[in-house]
Amino acid sequence: MSEDLKILDEVTNSEYKWGFVSNIESDNAPKGLSEDIVRFISAKKNEPEWLLEYRLKAYRHWLTLTEPTWPNVSYPKIDFQDIIYYSAPKAKPTLNSLDELDPEIKSTFDKLGISLEEQKRLANVAVDAVIDSVSVKTTFRESLGELGIIFSSFSEAVHEHPELIKKYLGSVVPYTDNFYAALNAAVFSDGSFCYIPKGVRCPMELSTYFRINSAGTGQFERTLIVADEGAYVSYLEGCTAPMRDENQLHAAVVEIVSHEEATVKYSTVQNWYPGDKDGKGGIFNFVTKRGICLGNKSKISWTQVETGSAITWKYPSVILKGDNSVGEFYSVAVTNNMQQADTGTKMIHLGKNTSSTIISKGISGGRSQNSYRGLVKIAKGAVNARNFSQCDSLLLGDQCGAHTFPYLEVNNKSSKVEHEATTSKVGEDQIFYCNQRGISTEDAVGLIVNGYCKEVFNQLPMEFAVEAQKLLAISLEGSVG
Amino acid sequence: MSTSTLNNSSAESFTQAVDHFRELYGNHLPAQKSLQADAAAVFIQLGIPTTKHEEWKYTSLAVLAKNTYRSVNPSDNCSLSKSDVASLALTNDTLLYVIENGKFNASASNANALPKGITVGSLAEMAGDARVQAHLMKHADFSDESLVALNTALTFDGIVIIADAKTECATPIQIAVVNNTAGEALNIPVRILVIAEKNAIVNVTETHHSFGSKSPVLVNVVSEVVIAEQARVNYIKLQDEDQNTCHVNYHKVNMARDSYQHISTLTWGGGLVRNNLNIRLDDVNCTSYLNGLTIAKDYQVIDHHTVVDHAMPNCYSNELYKGIIDGHAQGVFNGKIFVRKDAQKTNAFQSNKNVLLSDDASMNAKPQLEIFADDVKCSHGATTGQIDEEALFYLRARGIGEVSGRALLNHAFAADVIEQIPDENLKSALLDRLTARLNA
Numbered sequence: 001m002s003e004d005l006k007i008l009d010e011v012t013n014s015e016y017k018w019g020f021v022s023n024i025e026s027d028n029a030p031k032g033l034s035e036d037i038v039r040f041i042s043a044k045k046n047e048p049e050w051l052l053e054y055r056l057k058a059y060r061h062w063l064t065l066t067e068p069t070w071p072n073v074s075y076p077k078i079d080f081q082d083i084i085y086y087s088a089p090k091a092k093p094t095l096n097s098l099d100e101l102d103p104e105i106k107s108t109f110d111k112l113g114i115s116l117e118e119q120k121r122l123a124n125v126a127v128d129a130v131i132d133s134v135s136v137k138t139t140f141r142e143s144l145g146e147l148g149i150i151f152s153s154f155s156e157a158v159h160e161h162p163e164l165i166k167k168y169l170g171s172v173v174p175y176t177d178n179f180y181a182a183l184n185a186a187v188f189s190d191g192s193f194c195y196i197p198k199g200v201r202c203p204m205e206l207s208t209y210f211r212i213n214s215a216g217t218g219q220f221e222r223t224l225i226v227a228d229e230g231a232y233v234s235y236l237e238g239c240t241a242p243m244r245d246e247n248q249l250h251a252a253v254v255e256i257v258s259h260e261e262a263t264v265k266y267s268t269v270q271n272w273y274p275g276d277k278d279g280k281g282g283i284f285n286f287v288t289k290r291g292i293c294l295g296n297k298s299k300i301s302w303t304q305v306e307t308g309s310a311i312t313w314k315y316p317s318v319i320l321k322g323d324n325s326v327g328e329f330y331s332v333a334v335t336n337n338m339q340q341a342d343t344g345t346k347m348i349h350l351g352k353n354t355s356s357t358i359i360s361k362g363i364s365g366g367r368s369q370n371s372y373r374g375l376v377k378i379a380k381g382a383v384n385a386r387n388f389s390q391c392d393s394l395l396l397g398d399q400c401g402a403h404t405f406p407y408l409e410v411n412n413k414s415s416k417v418e419h420e421a422t423t424s425k426v427g428e429d430q431i432f433y434c435n436q437r438g439i440s441t442e443d444a445v446g447l448i449v450n451g452y453c454k455e456v457f458n459q460l461p462m463e464f465a466v467e468a469q470k471l472l473a474i475s476l477e478g479s480v481g
Numbered sequence: 482m483s484t485s486t487l488n489n490s491s492a493e494s495f496t497q498a499v500d501h502f503r504e505l506y507g508n509h510l511p512a513q514k515s516l517q518a519d520a521a522a523v524f525i526q527l528g529i530p531t532t533k534h535e536e537w538k539y540t541s542l543a544v545l546a547k548n549t550y551r552s553v554n555p556s557d558n559c560s561l562s563k564s565d566v567a568s569l570a571l572t573n574d575t576l577l578y579v580i581e582n583g584k585f586n587a588s589a590s591n592a593n594a595l596p597k598g599i600t601v602g603s604l605a606e607m608a609g610d611a612r613v614q615a616h617l618m619k620h621a622d623f624s625d626e627s628l629v630a631l632n633t634a635l636t637f638d639g640i641v642i643i644a645d646a647k648t649e650c651a652t653p654i655q656i657a658v659v660n661n662t663a664g665e666a667l668n669i670p671v672r673i674l675v676i677a678e679k680n681a682i683v684n685v686t687e688t689h690h691s692f693g694s695k696s697p698v699l700v701n702v703v704s705e706v707v708i709a710e711q712a713r714v715n716y717i718k719l720q721d722e723d724q725n726t727c728h729v730n731y732h733k734v735n736m737a738r739d740s741y742q743h744i745s746t747l748t749w750g751g752g753l754v755r756n757n758l759n760i761r762l763d764d765v766n767c768t769s770y771l772n773g774l775t776i777a778k779d780y781q782v783i784d785h786h787t788v789v790d791h792a793m794p795n796c797y798s799n800e801l802y803k804g805i806i807d808g809h810a811q812g813v814f815n816g817k818i819f820v821r822k823d824a825q826k827t828n829a830f831q832s833n834k835n836v837l838l839s840d841d842a843s844m845n846a847k848p849q850l851e852i853f854a855d856d857v858k859c860s861h862g863a864t865t866g867q868i869d870e871e872a873l874f875y876l877r878a879r880g881i882g883e884v885s886g887r888a889l890l891n892h893a894f895a896a897d898v899i900e901q902i903p904d905e906n907l908k909s910a911l912l913d914r915l916t917a918r919l920n921a
Binding site: 398 | 535539822825835837838839840841842843844845846847848849850851852853854855856857858859860861862863864865866867
């Protein structure tokens with residue numbers, strides 16, 4: 001064998017030595033991202049060939065993209081080779097009783113008014129026999145199954161309903177959409193899949209299930225919700241309870257497809273770790289969320305309460321393709337200390353008589369920066385389209401900032417687009433009025449801020465609305481000087 | 482792709498023009514020589530902006546690549562006389578000055594009775610004056626504005642208006658900026674400097690017109706307005722050129738404490754018009770009004786960009802922009818309000834209202850607030866829609882036909898902006914012109 005051939009032989013062999021095959025037994029992928037890692041994740045999840053192909057296509061596309069820099073946030077550059085893209089879900093340490101829980105978390109639970117049983121579950125306390133989580137889960141699943149509703153983890157759905165996943169995966173957020181969507185498509189770990197068949201009204205908030213399930217929210221989550229003709233579903237993602245997660249970058253993708261006369265209501269409460277007072281640590285939450293109203297008279301409604309994360313960067317959007325379809329976006333974004341948020345929505349009107357409503361409430365305290373960025377686009381064919389947007393900002397200190405960047409693009413003469421925005425602070429006279437009546441300044445601010453957010457909280461499922469109000473008070477603690 | 486290549490080639494021809502101009506006329510304004518050299522370097526580096534640039538997202542300058550523009554220079558002669566421009570005067574008593582193809586045309590100007598303390602003259606002649614030197618090219622920052630850099634590099638003349646301390650000029654000073662072409666595509670830099678010293682009051686009207694063969698023209702206007710303590714400046718821009726004109730206008734106002742400024746930008750001519758108004762409220766107790774009107778038809782593109790920058794406390798700003806877009810025309814509005822950290826007790830308001838009259842018309846609005854201080858009251862509103870059907874019904878119920886009813890409502894909608902102009906004579910003169918434009 002010549003010298004050249006020897007080297008060639010070594011090189012080709014070396015791939016086997018460190019290739020994905022040998023690593024498949026381990027729980028964690030090595031740091032960094034390469035085609036091998038993508039193959040590793042796919043193999044680990046025992047995915048069919050077509051999904052692997054999809055991931056690889058996305059990965060190859062991702063390589064051609066550069067990180068976007070346009071949002072109004074600043075953060076140190078992310079080293080994408082310094083991230084572990086797959087790790088098996090870690091078992092949380094099991095506590096024997098709530099007394100062992102971090103007192104800080106315990107007090108937050110109490111303030112939120114989460115029931116004791118639920119607290120235990122959230123903190124992973126060994127559960128007594130009163131509620132058996134497995135049986136509760138199965139009960140839910142059975143009653144949903146009777147109606148033909150599919151609600152499972154993404155990985156399960158890939159095996160059980162490949163035809164649905166094939167049809168809808170990437171149909172709303174293609175992997176070519178943006179940098180983080182491409183990254184997510186290449187390495188997504190897991191997520192939820194939900195399908196509501198024709199004419200079925202989902203009898204419960206899917207959130208209820210979700211909370212009990214408390215699905216391990218991965219770093220690169222992928223959610224797909226499909227509501228077939230005339231179906232209705234209300235879905236809640238996230239949790240009001242504080243989420244401590246060691247992953248810094250979260251790049252999730254949520255896709256919603258709403259067929260003719262179907263309604264999807266998607267609510268999010270996000271309370272990721274925001275970092276400490278000096279802005280150390282904290283989660284970067286870079287999410288692509290988009291829904292499409294495919295059929296006539298379909299509706300998608302987004303409600304979000306954003307209180308956590310060091311950086312929030314997301315724009316839940318609706319493409320109003322069907323005639324007479326409706327898009328809604330209700331948002332409360334609270335930033336405190338060193339948090340930064342650049343969030344808003346996009347309403348793309350394509351169908352006739354489509355309408356959209358945007359209500360965005362930004363609250364900034366501490367040294368935080370809070371931006372609303374939104375697009376309302378009325379295409380030429382979107383005859384009689386209608387949009388109303390309102391984005392208000394409340395400033396709670398002289399070190400913080402509130403910004404509004406609305407884009408309004410109108411391309412026909414029969415549409416109406418209205419946008420209004422205000423920025424102000426909590427009135428001294430309002431606080432004085434409360435003080436006079438024996439309400440402390442801090443409570444007064446809570447009261448006023450809650451009133452300010454009421455329009456959005458009213459959209460949340462009731463129990464969460466109550467918790468969201470309390471969460472707001474906690475997030476704003478110490479922001480009033 | 483095609484846009485960027487087109488722009489590259491146009492940028493190249495402009496770059497050559499800048500090089501050529503610097504070689505021949507680099508010493509024309511000795512006092513500004515080094516600033517002009519810097520500007521030339523900046524332009525060569527930045528080139529003509531493409532739609533990839535956020536500030537130019539909706540407005541493409543690709544049209545500039547369709548022609549090779551010759552840059553006008555000091556050796557070009559003026560040919561217009563007083564009688565040619567007589568019809569341009571907005572009012573009978575107006576003090577009319579003419580800038581023809583970027584050059585101050587003294588013989589066509591008609592201003593004998595200038596009040597004491599007011600100086601108006603050719604920029605080329607006054608560029609060495611200490612007061613002019615202190616401000617000229619110092620306020621319109623060209624470091625990231627390539628078209629300002631292009632103007633600065635190619636400037637050889639223009640107009641200077643100085644109001645001495647405690648003087649008042651009640652009669653409007655009108656600058657008629659005329660593009661006079663003879664079958665040749667021209668690149669015309671126009672430079673305006675207005676200095677209102679302490680307690681001075683001055684009214685300036687800048688009007689734009691096309692003469693001659695109406696060949697393609699790039700008019701690149703940069704105005705610098707310096708307002709000292711307690712001074713007041715009322716400014717009107719009327720843009721009424723033909724549709725072969727590509728008009729870019731950068732207007733920078735710098736306000737000292739207790740000063741006041743009111744500016745109205747009325748745009749109903751030009752093929753592609755881009756206005757950049759940049760108001761800096763640089764000290765306490767400033768008051769600023771910005772009003773704008775777009776009336777567009779055919780394939781016109783009319784773009785208003787405004788920046789109101791509140792740097793200090795206790796200032797007030799108000800902004801009203803309206804547009805009526807017809808035909809295949811395209812309207813753009815981007816209004817930025819910045820409230821800096823120190824600018825507590827700021828009141829800043831902005832309103833943008835547009836009416837689309839045709840299905841091929843489009844309007845892109847981007848009102849924008851960036852606020853870093855907490856004790857402020859700021860708001861903006863933007864709407865795009867149609868004439869109120871109920872108002873039309875009201876008129877029809879009273880015997881006014883649909884066509885004339887719509888005309889009446891359009892006129893009322895647009896007149897709202899002109900009604901804000903403080904000077905009564907100018908207001909009525911402009912309302913007459915608006916009526917003529919809407920009936921055209």
